[in-house]
Amino acid sequence: MIDPVIILGSGLAGYAVARELxxxxxxxxxxMLSEDHAGFYSKPMLSNALTTGKTAQTLLNGDADKMAxxxxxxxxxxxxxxxxxxxxxxxxxxxxEQLLYGQLVLALGADQIxxxxxGTGVEQILSVNDLDDYGSFRDALVDKKQISIIGAGLIGxxxxxxxxxxxxxxxxxxxxxxxxxxxxxxAGGAFIQQKLAAAGVFFHLNATTQSVDKVGERMHxxxxxxxxxxxxxxxSSVGLQPRTQLASTAGLQVNRxxxxxxxxxxxxxxxxxxxxxAEVEGKVLxxxxxxxxxxRALAATLSGNSTPVHYPAMPVMVKTPAxxxxxxxxxxxxxxxxxxxxxxxxxxxxxxxxxxxxxGYALLGAAVKEKMALTAQLPPILA
Amino acid sequence: MRKFQCGICxxxxxxxxGDPEHGIKAGTLWENIPVNWxxxxxxxxxxxxxxxxx
Numbered sequence: 001m002i003d004p005v006i007i008l009g010s011g012l013a014g015y016a017v018a019r020e021l022x023x024x025x026x027x028x029x030x031x032m033l034s035e036d037h038a039g040f041y042s043k044p045m046l047s048n049a050l051t052t053g054k055t056a057q058t059l060l061n062g063d064a065d066k067m068a069x070x071x072x073x074x075x076x077x078x079x080x081x082x083x084x085x086x087x088x089x090x091x092x093x094x095x096x097e098q099l100l101y102g103q104l105v106l107a108l109g110a111d112q113i114x115x116x117x118x119g120t121g122v123e124q125i126l127s128v129n130d131l132d133d134y135g136s137f138r139d140a141l142v143d144k145k146q147i148s149i150i151g152a153g154l155i156g157x158x159x160x161x162x163x164x165x166x167x168x169x170x171x172x173x174x175x176x177x178x179x180x181x182x183x184x185x186x187a188g189g190a191f192i193q194q195k196l197a198a199a200g201v202f203f204h205l206n207a208t209t210q211s212v213d214k215v216g217e218r219m220h221x222x223x224x225x226x227x228x229x230x231x232x233x234x235x236s237s238v239g240l241q242p243r244t245q246l247a248s249t250a251g252l253q254v255n256r257x258x259x260x261x262x263x264x265x266x267x268x269x270x271x272x273x274x275x276x277x278a279e280v281e282g283k284v285l286x287x288x289x290x291x292x293x294x295x296r297a298l299a300a301t302l303s304g305n306s307t308p309v310h311y312p313a314m315p316v317m318v319k320t321p322a323x324x325x326x327x328x329x330x331x332x333x334x335x336x337x338x339x340x341x342x343x344x345x346x347x348x349x350x351x352x353x354x355x356x357x358x359x360g361y362a363l364l365g366a367a368v369k370e371k372m373a374l375t376a377q378l379p380p381i382l383a
Numbered sequence: 384m385r386k387f388q389c390g391i392c393x394x395x396x397x398x399x400x401g402d403p404e405h406g407i408k409a410g411t412l413w414e415n416i417p418v419n420w421x422x423x424x425x426x427x428x429x430x431x432x433x434x435x436x437x
Contacts, residue, residue, distance in 0.1 A: 016391075061390050288391065288392045289425050292391075317424050372404040
């Protein structure tokens with residue numbers, strides 16, 4: 001009897017590993033443990049589901065039973081792991097049950113960062129990080145009109161576009177001077193801001209939210225400037241924090257994410273990490289394309305054929321139909337600068353090093369058509 | 384012409400548009416796309432697409 005591969009987490013990363021592993025080995029026992037219902041759904045589709053006419057129910061691609069039979073594995077929903085013992089290769093569940101693993105895959109995901117805010121409405125601030133959250137969010141929207149989104153990053157901008165298209169009045173607040181500040185040079189930020197504003201989104205930039213109070217049925221946001229904004233609902237989307245606690249209490253090295261090498265292996269040789277919880281050779285990449293590549297490599301390794309992950313350039317599509325946007329974020333540790341061409345139809349921003357090599361790009365509006373040609377010139381993210 | 388959606392990332396393949404950047408001409412039926420074609424947004428192979436007609 002071979003000890004099973006145990007996968008902790010039923011998000012895109014956990015399922016990608018299970019799916020790829022099944023292609024290579026039809027028999028190897030696989031157990032997936034999840035803290036939620038463990039059904040499979042596409043997380044990227046949460047931020048445009050209003051426009052596409054989907055609900056939490058219809059977004060569910062397959063429940064745990066269906067997925068377990070499809071992938072010939074055991075799935076245990078609503079199951080929390082409290083201890084990983086690397087010496088005995090066992091995990092302990094909340095109910096005290098112990099399971100022995102042959103190989104353990106940490107696909108734990110990330111938490112939405114909660115800002116330390118004051119006020120009586122803080123508990124009512126919503127965030128959407130999984131399908132259950134999304135169901136609650138949609139329930140909260142019923143008969144409501146105005147929504148304030150704290151954080152103008154990828155998720156904030158995508159939700160803003162989806163909500164405004166669906167007829168909501170949308171405020172977006174951010175402490176920075178532009179939307180997508182971590183991904184776009186200023187000209188790109190200005191362009192997407194203008195397009196989303198034209199679609200009806202109201203931006204409040206350089207805006208630090210201090211408190212959120214519930215006044216009757218309404219939410220009052222007070223900014224550091226003293227300005228107040230009222231709305232029915234507040235959604236927070238200020239960034240992701242990799243889930244590292246289980247790994248660090250197991251004595252595994254943790255930095256921003258769970259530290260793994262190019263084999264996706266932690267310091268414990270039978271424990272691997274993948275997806276939003278993992279820091280692969282110093283890189284935390286919470287996107288789908290890296291998961292696809294990492295899952296293929298990890299599945300090969302788990303089935304006995306040690307295989308390092310290689311990341312090609314992986315452009316990220318921002319799902320803002322009001323402003324088509326694709327970004328291939330450069331490694332900002334490499335010195336370089338943005339070269340920007342902007343006109344009323346779009347923005348083409350190229351990040352180049354001193355020798356003129358292309359390291360990354362941001363394309364907005366009409367410029368997105370150059371995606372393929374430019375991607376071909378980019379260096380791999382992890383060779 | 385039909386549209387299909389990638390069950391992993393939500394990418395929509397529209398037969399009338401094709402995926403010309405990756406050598407799939409406009410008008411290419413889903414069944415005629417080669418098996419080694421991958422989703423341009425998330426990289427999963429055609430066989431993993433669980434393409435849902437929308």
